[in-house]
Amino acid sequence: MVSWLDFRKVGVLGQGYIGLPIAVLLANSGVKTVGYDVDRELIEELSKGITRLSERDLADLLKRAILAGTYRPSYRKEDLSGIDAAVIAVPTPKLPDGNPDLSFVEDAVRTAAHYVRKNGLIVVESTLPPGSSEMIMSWLKQEEREDLMVAYCPERAMPGRLIEEITGNTRIIGADSPEAARAAEDLYKLFVRGDIIRTSFKTAEMVKLVENAYRDVNIAFSNEIARICELLGVDFWEVMELANRHPRVNLLRAGLGVGGSCLTKDPLFLYHAGRKLGYEPLMIFEARNVNDAGPYRYARIVHEIMDLIGYNGKRRMAVLGVTYKEGVSDTRESPSEKFIKFFLERGYEVVVYDPMSNETFGGIGARSMEEAISGSDCVALLVGHSEFRKLEISWIKSISGKENLVIFDVPGILRHQDKRGIVYLGVGLPIPREYLAIRRMERTHSNVEKVH
Numbered sequence: 095m096v097s098w099l100d101f102r103k104v105g106v107l108g109q110g111y112i113g114l115p116i117a118v119l120l121a122n123s124g125v126k127t128v129g130y131d132v133d134r135e136l137i138e139e140l141s142k143g144i145t146r147l148s149e150r151d152l153a154d155l156l157k158r159a160i161l162a163g164t165y166r167p168s169y170r171k172e173d174l175s176g177i178d179a180a181v182i183a184v185p186t187p188k189l190p191d192g193n194p195d196l197s198f199v200e201d202a203v204r205t206a207a208h209y210v211r212k213n214g215l216i217v218v219e220s221t222l223p224p225g226s227s228e229m230i231m232s233w234l235k236q237e238e239r240e241d242l243m244v245a246y247c248p249e250r251a252m253p254g255r256l257i258e259e260i261t262g263n264t265r266i267i268g269a270d271s272p273e274a275a276r277a278a279e280d281l282y283k284l285f286v287r288g289d290i291i292r293t294s295f296k297t298a299e300m301v302k303l304v305e306n307a308y309r310d311v312n313i314a315f316s317n318e319i320a321r322i323c324e325l326l327g328v329d330f331w332e333v334m335e336l337a338n339r340h341p342r343v344n345l346l347r348a349g350l351g352v353g354g355s356c357l358t359k360d361p362l363f364l365y366h367a368g369r370k371l372g373y374e375p376l377m378i379f380e381a382r383n384v385n386d387a388g389p390y391r392y393a394r395i396v397h398e399i400m401d402l403i404g405y406n407g408k409r410r411m412a413v414l415g416v417t418y419k420e421g422v423s424d425t426r427e428s429p430s431e432k433f434i435k436f437f438l439e440r441g442y443e444v445v446v447y448d449p450m451s452n453e454t455f456g457g458i459g460a461r462s463m464e465e466a467i468s469g470s471d472c473v474a475l476l477v478g479h480s481e482f483r484k485l486e487i488s489w490i491k492s493i494s495g496k497e498n499l500v501i502f503d504v505p506g507i508l509r510h511q512d513k514r515g516i517v518y519l520g521v522g523l524p525i526p527r528e529y530l531a532i533r534r535m536e537r538t539h540s541n542v543e544k545v546h
Contacts, residue, residue, distance in 0.1 A: 101125050101281055105177040105209065107202045109136060109167060111355075111424070112219055112249045113183030114145065115152060115256045119285035120181075121159035128174055129167040130205075140167035148423040148450065151257045171205055179215040179281055180206035183249070185355070186221040192362035194223050203230055207237040215277045216242055219249045221302055221356065223363045227270060227295035245269040245278035246295050248302035253354070254422040264289040268298025303367070306360035307378050312346050313357075314381035317388060320348035320522035330522025331506050348522045350476055350504050351388035351429030353418025358382075358427040389432035392521065396472060396502050397440065399517060399529050403498050405471055410443045412470040412494075414463065415477025416453050420505070425453040430476050445470065449481045467493045471500065478505030487511045487518075 102125070106117040109131040117129040131137055139146065143157040159165035166173065174180070184198040199220050206216050218230070230244055246268040251259035265286050269275035275292045282290055293301075316334070323330040334345045352358060361378050368375040400409060418428040425431070434455045437444050444457035447466035452459060460466035463481075467473055473490055475482060487508050491499055503509065503520040517526065 101178045101284070103128070103177045104179045104181065104281070105130055105174040105206065106181045106183060107131075107174075107206060108182065108184040108198075108220075109133075109140060110183065110185070111147065111253060111256065112251065112260075113181070114140070114147065114156075115149065115251075115260050116181055116183060116219070116285070118152065118155040118159045118165055119257070119261065121162070121165035122155055123284040124164065125284060127159070127165050128177065129165060130169070130171070130174055131167070132169060134169045137167045137169045147256070149254070149256045155257070171209065174205070174209035177206075177210055177214070179217065179277070180210050181217045181219060181281075182206065183219040186359075188359040188362055191366075192359075193366050194221070194359070194363050196222075196226070196229070199226075200233055203233050204237055207234055207239040207242065210239075210242055213241050214243070215245065215274065215281065217245045217247050217278050217281065219247055221248060221360055221363065222246060222299050223303070224296055224299045224367045226299060227268075243269070243271065243274035243277050244295075245274045246298045247278060247282060248298060250302070250305065253424040254419075261286055262288050264291060266298050266301050267292050268295040270295050300364075303360045303364040306356045307364050307381075309346075310352055310357045310361045310385060311377060311381040313349070313352055314384040316346045316348040317351075317384055319345070321391070323522050324525045327524040329509070329524070331509065334522075349388070349429075350392060350433060350521065352385040353426070353428040353430075354424065355426045385429075389429040390436060392502065392504075392519075393433050393436035395525065395529070396474065396500065396519060397437070399519065399526065400472060400500055402529060403500070403517065405498075408441070408443060409437075409472070410445065410470045411437055411472045411474060412460075412466040413444055413446045413457060414448070414466065414473065414475045414482055415479055416446055416448045416455060417450050417477055417479075420478040421450070421480065423450040425451050425455075428453075428455075431455045433474070433476065448477070449479055464493055468495070470494050471496050472502065473499065474502045474504075475507060476504050478507055483507055487513060487516060491516060 104120055104125050105128045106113050107130050109129045117127050121127040143160055145153055145156055182202045184202045187195045189195050234240055234242055247265055250263055265282055267275055267278045267290060279290050320330040323333060330348055337343050337345050361382055365375050365378045413434055416428055416430040417425050434444050434457050438456050445460050445466045446454040446457040447460040447463055467490055500517045506520050509520055
């Protein structure tokens with residue numbers, strides 16, 4: 095399909111998780127595409143057909159586009175000269191107070207303004223807080239590029255399924271002029287098979303934040319229920335299964351916390367947007383606190399149980415899985431990082447193995463499960479990768495070679511196996527009575543001290 099804007103050359107600013115797939119999809123549709131990024135090493139890898147992302151079909155699409163001559167990765171801004179449209183897919187990190195850091199978006203918009211042709215198009219994929227359209231237009235006014243059309247098409251794809259979801263999911267296009275909406279829709283129809291729905295810029299901003307806040311709040315609810323189940327001696331996973339048989343209930347899985355680049359920051363952007371307007375959305379804020387506290391809560395429980403068992407000297411822990419969720423290589427904002435650092439700060443030797451990632455968060459990298467588990471006093475199974483779902487407690491115990499081995503099982507993979515001879519812990523599973531008794535004694539002692 096040829097747009098009325100006639101997209102002969104498009105620049106995609108940012109060649110990360112979203113920018114690279116969009117760039118190669120555009121290139122494979124026949125559009126000459128410049129994939130711009132400030133990371134020179136990344137650009138050199140892409141020029142050789144090498145991608146850091148473990149995504150189905152992405153490597154093939156990249157190589158095909160390079161061979162066809164339709165994709166050109168570059169760290170030189172001048173290579174963007176004369177583009178008909180710019181797609182901005184740069185990070186929107188959060189500041190220490192939880193507000194959005196729009197510096198990368200601003201830099202990308204100003205860069206695009208220098209190189210998009212007259213009456214061209216800028217589409218922003220990066221997460222934006224409500225009201226950003228006015229800010230973007232002010233940047234363009236400062237650059238004397240008020241002729242440009244601007245639209246917002248927030249990414250809504252999941253790592254591990256990026257190509258499938260970028261092309262197949264329904265896309266929301268926010269624009270405050272019919273011309274910008276039409277131009278953006280024509281551009282996205284070059285690679286999107288799913289429905290494309292037009293709305294206002296501000297509505298699109300809200301939709302993106304609401305989607306991720308919704309998931310964060312619902313995960314927090316499940317995590318709260320799991321923690322109550324642990325103290326009651328009830329199996330959360332059975333509770334979830336039975337509760338979900340109700341036609342209007344859909345409990346999500348509990349876990350160590352929440353990770354990924356979106357769910358950990360987008361709810362805070364929504365929270366601060368409300369506060370700036372005089373309303374404080376407390377549920378959204380508290381859900382973030384619940385999910386953020388998870389890694390520390392479970393690390394403390396595991397550490398105190400090992401104290402209770404009486405492990406002396408240097409303690410060795412095997413960590414299986416560090417990505418933010420199963421089946422992906424993405425470790426951004428993974429709750430595993432906080433968990434691992436808790437033990438490193440307390441002098442543990444932490445050995446990490448993940449078949450999807452080489453990240454260790456400061457621990458020692460292992461080449462296999464056996465290497466990680468061997469000699470470990472505790473095995474922390476944090477992510478439910480397919481390779482780990484074949485594990486058996488008896489095998490773990492034999493490889494460890496330790497008496498009173500502690501196993502902490504976040505995804506609940508081992509919960510139905512014979513646990514004799516080990517101390518078994520898991521998210522949403524009953525906490526050992528001995529530990530609960532010690533905690534009750536500590537609380538009682540603390541309350542007595544406060545009275546006196």
